[in-house]
Amino acid sequence: MDIKQFRPATALLIAISLAAGFLSPAMADIRYGAQSDEPAPIADGTPQTLEPAGGLEVIDFDDAAAPCTHTLAVALRDEYAALGVHFSSSAGPNDGGAILDECSNYGVTGFSAPNFLAFNSNNTMSDGGVPRTPEVITFDHAVTDFQINAGVGGVSGAVTIEARNSQDAVVGTDSINLASGMQTLSVSGNDICAVIVTSTAFAFALDDMAFTAQPVPTLPATGFILLAIVLVGLSLWMAKRSGRRSESV
Numbered sequence: 001m002d003i004k005q006f007r008p009a010t011a012l013l014i015a016i017s018l019a020a021g022f023l024s025p026a027m028a029d030i031r032y033g034a035q036s037d038e039p040a041p042i043a044d045g046t047p048q049t050l051e052p053a054g055g056l057e058v059i060d061f062d063d064a065a066a067p068c069t070h071t072l073a074v075a076l077r078d079e080y081a082a083l084g085v086h087f088s089s090s091a092g093p094n095d096g097g098a099i100l101d102e103c104s105n106y107g108v109t110g111f112s113a114p115n116f117l118a119f120n121s122n123n124t125m126s127d128g129g130v131p132r133t134p135e136v137i138t139f140d141h142a143v144t145d146f147q148i149n150a151g152v153g154g155v156s157g158a159v160t161i162e163a164r165n166s167q168d169a170v171v172g173t174d175s176i177n178l179a180s181g182m183q184t185l186s187v188s189g190n191d192i193c194a195v196i197v198t199s200t201a202f203a204f205a206l207d208d209m210a211f212t213a214q215p216v217p218t219l220p221a222t223g224f225i226l227l228a229i230v231l232v233g234l235s236l237w238m239a240k241r242s243g244r245r246s247e248s249v
Contacts, residue, residue, distance in 0.1 A: 034123045
């Protein structure tokens with residue numbers, strides 16, 4: 001079963017996008033998720049990415065079909081809430097990255113096809129939101145390790161990630177200069193509750209986000225929980241029995 005469920009409006013927009021792709025050759029003239037008369041950037045860079053370490057949860061944004069343009073998309077929000085991850089933007093209520101298909105032509109190599117999380121601050125999405133940073137990624141359970149790959153072809157600029165703890169203090173940062181080949185940004189630290197992504201580039205793509213998996217209760221912790229339940233049940237039983245004795249006297 002897919003973890004991510006697109007909103008009905010998103011599904012409708014994707015259907016329209018696919019139909020338009022068959023009906024209009026202009027859909028082939030796309031650059032950074034927008035209609036353009038300019039040729040698509042050439043994806044010829046060499047990726048410099050790190051494989052996620054064992055035990056990390058990975059989101060590759062490939063769970064469902066995605067459109068080619070931002071005008072047929074909406075910003076990513078709670079599609080991965082089942083994993084305890086939420087996406088938002090401090091720039092505006094409808095702003096932030098949107099999941100696009102590789103037909104959006106970001107000129108990048110080293111991503112897991114076909115989708116990635118795309119940004120283009122010169123574009124507008126279907127609900128009026130702008131696909132721009134800062135992108136705010138929050139976790140229901142604090143993590144200790146986080147990494148994500150970034151890249152774009154034909155655009156200069158940098159991408160920075162900043163990890164913050166439950167006290168909103170910065171616990172780690174990492175930055176790269178964008179290139180056509182995806183590169184990995186990573187941070188580690190205690191009590192990471194949020195990661196903020198910013199960029200000086202107007203367009204870029206993110207993919208293959210990895211983070212510490214949601215903690216599973218250990219056997220000792222589970223034992224304490226069961227013991228607490230038993231003790232509560234025993235207390236209630238004894239109280240009920242004591243009451244019955246008082247009534248019979």
